[in-house]
Amino acid sequence: MADATPHDATPHDATPHDATGHRTAPRGTAPRATARRTTVGIVGGGPAGLLLARLLHRAGVDCVVLESRERAYVEQRQRAGILEQGTVDALRESGAADRLDREGIVHEGIELRWERRGHRIDFPELTGGRKVWVYAQTEVVRDLIALQLADGPPLLFGATVREITGADTDRPVIHYRHEGRERTLECDYVVGCDGFHGVTRAAIPEKHRVSHERVYPYSWLGILADVPPSCDELIYAHSRRGFALHSMRSATVSRLYLQVPNDTDPAEWPDERIWDELDARFAVDGEWKLRRGPITSKAVLPMRSHVTEPMRWGRVFLAGDAAHIVPPTGAKGLNLAASDVIVLARALAHLQRTGDTDLLAAYSDTCLRRVWRAEHFSWFMTTTLHTDPQQSEFQTRLQLSQLGRIASSPHAAAELAENYAGLPIG
Numbered sequence: 001m002a003d004a005t006p007h008d009a010t011p012h013d014a015t016p017h018d019a020t021g022h023r024t025a026p027r028g029t030a031p032r033a034t035a036r037r038t039t040v041g042i043v044g045g046g047p048a049g050l051l052l053a054r055l056l057h058r059a060g061v062d063c064v065v066l067e068s069r070e071r072a073y074v075e076q077r078q079r080a081g082i083l084e085q086g087t088v089d090a091l092r093e094s095g096a097a098d099r100l101d102r103e104g105i106v107h108e109g110i111e112l113r114w115e116r117r118g119h120r121i122d123f124p125e126l127t128g129g130r131k132v133w134v135y136a137q138t139e140v141v142r143d144l145i146a147l148q149l150a151d152g153p154p155l156l157f158g159a160t161v162r163e164i165t166g167a168d169t170d171r172p173v174i175h176y177r178h179e180g181r182e183r184t185l186e187c188d189y190v191v192g193c194d195g196f197h198g199v200t201r202a203a204i205p206e207k208h209r210v211s212h213e214r215v216y217p218y219s220w221l222g223i224l225a226d227v228p229p230s231c232d233e234l235i236y237a238h239s240r241r242g243f244a245l246h247s248m249r250s251a252t253v254s255r256l257y258l259q260v261p262n263d264t265d266p267a268e269w270p271d272e273r274i275w276d277e278l279d280a281r282f283a284v285d286g287e288w289k290l291r292r293g294p295i296t297s298k299a300v301l302p303m304r305s306h307v308t309e310p311m312r313w314g315r316v317f318l319a320g321d322a323a324h325i326v327p328p329t330g331a332k333g334l335n336l337a338a339s340d341v342i343v344l345a346r347a348l349a350h351l352q353r354t355g356d357t358d359l360l361a362a363y364s365d366t367c368l369r370r371v372w373r374a375e376h377f378s379w380f381m382t383t384t385l386h387t388d389p390q391q392s393e394f395q396t397r398l399q400l401s402q403l404g405r406i407a408s409s410p411h412a413a414a415e416l417a418e419n420y421a422g423l424p425i426g
């Protein structure tokens with residue numbers, strides 16, 4: 001495995017480049033329209049790729065982002081909604097947090113609900129002041145794209161990466177198709193931020209990579225509804241009928257999830273059935289009432305845990321969902337993607353500044369420690385709150401006992417709060 005030398009952190013050749021990394025022809029030579037060169041080639045323009053690009057740009061490290069989809073698609077993909085402090089700090093550092101600071105909603109706790117009672121987990125009290133932000137992934141992505149298109153670095157939509165070659169050489173090459181032509185991007189480093197179905201993972205030879213996986217026997221039906229949230233903080237509900245989660249997007253838009261069997265067709269769930277089932281699962285003694293309103297989106301999300309190790313091979317790095325997936329119950333997917341690229345941006349900036357590759361060499365181990373913690377927490381939240389179709393009464397009693405323990409012991413509650421609000425990065 002070739003480790004970088006100080007000289008490797010800067011572009012290898014003196015050929016001039018245009019704003020998108022295209023090699024522009026030196027005077028008197030024919031243009032080579034399909035060859036590009038950059039320091040860090042980023043595959044995928046989801047939250048991981050976009051945030052990494054901004055952090056590198058701020059640190060003066062040259063990079064290019066290649067995203068296979070078009071802008072509108074990437075901006076509308078409904079996904080996560082909770083940001084940890086570390087993610088918010090990184091968005092601020094990258095200059096992309098103006099709207100987040102205006103419109104993001106700070107939450108200082110969540111409610112756990114089971115057997116018709118609720119218990120609040122107070123994050124600041126249990127964690128020494130930590131809290132989270134409700135701000136949708138769609139908005140994070142929109143903010144990062146707008147800034148990047150205005151201020152750089154280069155971001156190409158409709159650029160589908162086919163393969164990475166030369167991972168263990170000092171010049172890995174990204175092969176991609178853009179505007180109907182096959183192109184290459186020569187890099188000092190390649191970062192795969194191309195999600196679970198991306199191609200970069202395959203650049204690590206199979207015999208050098210290990211994947212750990214668990215597929216859960218249930219999915220989520222996620223809805224968006226034009227109705228004010230029925231709560232001030234998120235509600236995670238355990239029920240013998242299955243799990244339910246009440247989240248929100250704004251003062252007028254609610255986001256709710258229902259546990260459903262795998263392979264559920266959303267068409268089986270007309271609006272009234274969804275509201276009736278949510279009502280049954282959130283049932284609680286006392287005054288609380290679930291507000292109903294027009295449902296504007298419905299989608300079924302499978303649940304999976306996955307980790308690929310190592311997260312680096314030669315000069316190719318994996319970040320975010322390209323390396324790991326968590327079931328969404330702990331709200332960790334987006335935050336883990338952010339923490340990977342925060343660690344990587346620091347390491348690449350450190351290399352460019354000092355010529356020292358130590359942080360880069362430690363990248364995989366540094367990230368995997370946090371990844372496995374988040375995997376455990378997400379598995380814990382998922383298996384404590386969902387009802388497995390094969391579940392015995394014995395297992396249900398264990399779940400109820402664990403929820404009771406969280407409600408009665410500040411230590412058990414603090415363990416949940418620290419993990420949910422986010423552990424320190426690095």
Ligand code: FAD
Nearest residue numbers: 044046047048068079080161194195320321331332333334
């Ligand atoms: P992605 O967001 O997947 O971005 C990868 C990008 O790479 C995409 O834009 C893709 O188009 C691009 N790409 C892929 N292949 C190529 C290629 N060959 N060439 C170029 N570009 C390519 N987390 C939560 O915490 N809560 C949730 O409720 C939640 N809901 C989710 C719902 C769904 C349907 C999914 C898939 C994930 C959800 N997650 C949720 C997880 C969270 O959204 C992800 O962890 C987060 O998006 C990870 O960001 P990423 O940038 O690593 O990957």
Ligand code: DHB
Nearest residue numbers: 080081247328329330331
């Ligand atoms: C949201 C999604 C989650 O998976 C979660 O745990 C909390 C909130 C959301 O989409 O708002």
